Amino acid sequence: METWTFIISAAALAVSLYTYFAHDRKLKQQERLINSYQLKQLQEEEQANKKADIRAEISQNTKGPRTLRIWNNGRAVARNIRVEGLDVEGLIVMNDEIFPYEIMNPQDDAELKLYLTIGCPQKLTLKLIWDDESGQDNVTTKVITL
Template identity: 25%
Template sequence: MPFNIDVGDIIAGLAFLLSGYATWQTVSFNKKQKSLVESQEKLNNLLLEKENEDLLNEKRAYLGASFIKLGSSKYRLRIWNKGASTARNVKIEFPEGNDVVIDSEVTDKFPMESLDRHQTVDLIAAVYMNTKRKHVVRLIWEDDAQSHNEKLYYPTL
């Protein structure tokens, strides 16, 4: 039984091969497309997280404490707000005791009703020869992001 191949069979075979190649290309393209969509979705989620974090940072107050030296022998404990929001009901505590800041300064100025962005408050520090160089200060405040914020600082002379 002879096997006859005519032009129609060759065209059909080429069409079948072309169809198989096109199917393979489509599957390959769909895999790449799916990978691209997944990476784009991850990127969008990261951007949303960043935007949410930025919005939250705009509602936060960032308080700090450090000693500053004025002249040759005058010191101040400076409390500052570098955050984007106003700190409210600001309190100060000295967990290891207060032997450097004058007590009347603390009781007169704290608790502060508000400490605005870039605002500072200075407390007079009485520094003597036997004054320890490192102190512990706890600041407690409220802001638009949280109703209770608390942080320990270790200012040094």
């Protein structure tokens, strides 16, 4: 009788130990997955904090010139912002001497007045170039309908 009690107790202990270690292994595996995911998100966040995002849009006033607004939609400071593609026939750009723009903080903007004359194209392809902490000569191309 004592032998059966010992065997049952030993089997119960073995099953309990197996269950504990299997459960512990799964928990540690999940913890490693969560930690790697959080680390990846932190790295992506750090990279996003180093990037500026220069954008452009045009607004049409009811009368007079159109306004080209260029702004930094990113999280980092943009430096040496250049705009290419404004030298088309039939387009007169006022105050374009502000480019290259030295420093543009996040959410800052600059505006150019555009006057359209005869022979101006319907669409304008702008190439926006800037430097930031993530690299030099970042480029985005924007097609704007005039």
